[in-house]
Amino acid sequence: MAELNAIAPSKKERVMDAVRTAGVDVSDWANFKGGNAKAAVNPKYCYEWAFIEPSRVVVLNLWHTNNQLVDGRVIQKNNFRRDEANYRSWGKGVWAKRARKIDDALQQAVSDNLPVRVILLDGKMRDRLDADATRSEVTFRQLDPELWTITSYDFATGENTIARGITTDKFVDQFSIDQIDKGSPDRRDVTTSAFVRDPQVRRDCLRRAQGRCENCGSQGFKTPSGALYLETHHIQPLAEGGADTLSNVIALCPNDHRRAHYGLDTLDFRDKLYAAIESK
Ligand SMILES: [Zn+2]
Known part of the structure; x- marks a missing residue:
């Protein structure tokens, strides 16, 4: 488990500093009676588990203990909606609200294709399935320098998997590249997709x-990570009610992607594209 140990947090960063570094605007933290001097301990923010900077980034607090190594990749499986329901049934309303926000952050990241940053926590982790567990104690807290990827999110149940890194894939598309771009600190472009993919x-x-x-059949070009680049396209557009399923995505x-959108023969071209994936 050397790979897991290597990413364990070893410093105790302040939450405010970590989220600021990740690209979240923290100017409002000073807007309370403690003012600038106490901004980092503003109770409205400093206990939150997730932070959302719209159109830019989401930041999640996750326990290092929950990391697993699968096929050489660090991943976590969570279901914050299930946690929220548990906390609510145990009368832990504040925890329920924080769990809801972390689920909201994941949904927003998927919908708007936002980069995901993770603050890794280590210390004494409360068992989230135990109603009587006492609260966690954080010994170490550190912003992970890598971007993370939501590799699956079930909108029906909230079940999700997130993986560390975004460039280990052999194949990438325009949305992967967009995440990498937005994850770099000096990019502040606002690009949101109107439909969930x-x-x-x-x-x-x-x-x-x-x-x-x-x-x-031509090969996609190679990106700096060595991955091959192609663009994923909904044959019947989502805006026209097209399905977000494998049989409608090519x-x-x-x-050819530009042609599918702007070509003279877009409707004929759609039929051709359907035929191409049906034969696979
Ligand atoms: Zn082509």
Whole structure:
């Protein structure tokens, strides 16, 4: 488990400093009676488990103890909606609210394709399935320098998996690149997608394509991480009620993707694209 130990937090950063570094605007932390001097312990913020900077980043507080190593990748499986329901039934309303916010942050990250940053915690972790467990004690808290990826999120149940890093994939699309761009500190572009795209569908589609355009067969170009780049495209657009499922999503080279949107023959082209993935 050397890989897991290597990322264990070893300092106790202040929450405010960690979230500021991650790209969250913390100017409001000083707006209380403690003023600037006490901003870092503003109770409105400093106990939260998740922070959302709209259109820019979400930051999650997660226990290092919950990290697992799967196929060489650090992942966590959580269900904050289940936690919220438990806390509520145990009369822990404040914890329930914090759990809800971390679930909201995940939903927003998926919907708006936002980068995910993680503050890793270590210390005495409360058992979240034990109604009588006493509260956790944080010994170490540190912003993980890597971006994380939500690899699955079930909107029906809140069940989710997040993985450390975003560039270990062999295949990437425009949304992966967008996350990497937004994760760099000097980018503040506002780009939001109006429709939720299931990250698992994109990944399955890219895996089906194996780096080759599913229309013309040409190989996607290589990105600096070594991954092959194609663009995932909804054949019937989400705006027209198209499904966000593997049978409606195709991986295309950038040229064919533009053609699908702006070509003279877009409707005929749709039929061709459906035929291309049906035969796979
Ligand atoms: Zn192509």
